[in-house]
Amino acid sequence: MKLIYFDFRARAEVSRLLLAAGGREHEDVRISESQWSEEKKKMPFGQVPVLQIGHRVFAQSVAIETYLARKLGLYxxxxxxxxxxxxxxxxxxxxxxxxxxxxxxxxxxxx
The missing domain is CATH 1.20.5 (Single alpha-helices involved in coiled-coils or other helix-helix interfaces)
Known part of the structure; x- marks a missing residue:
């Protein structure tokens, strides 16, 4: 599982906190400003954060947070x-x- 966002808090921070609270190992991928124009092309809706589970990629911070909270028993x-x-x-x-x-x-x- 990968959580992909910029190298600051904002819209991915709740997801990061949920993953930490739930003890879930994951890859926390931080995109720099210089990488963004190229990475944006790969993202659903051209935005982050995204959660990659296997080969599937999901967008929208609240949808990701809700999924993680349910999955980790925090809902x-x-x-x-x-x-x-x-x-x-x-x-x-x-x-x-x-x-x-x-x-x-x-x-x-x-x-």
Whole structure:
């Protein structure tokens, strides 16, 4: 199993933490800026993170996180547990989107 992302945290960090918490051995592949233009062509949807399992490659950070949490027994015991986890994950996505918007804002008064 390989987790492929850039050499920083951001969208792959939850997956890395899940793999560590679950004690799952994996290859943590870090793509540099100089490698990205070539690697991008190989990625589903032209984006990372991706999770490679055998010869299959899967994209989208939340889909990867959900898969790993289920596979590693970290997704709760009931459907209600899973629902509670999903709501926190989706809230985190909303926070992240707002933070990125604020970071990219050039107008200091709007930040």
């Amino acid at each position: 709760g015991q009931t459907n209600i547990d899973g629902l509670m986890i999903d709501q926190v994950v989706q809230l985190n996505q909303e926070f992240r989107a707002k933070a990125i918007t604020a970071i990219k804002e050039q107008d200091i008064n709007r930040k």
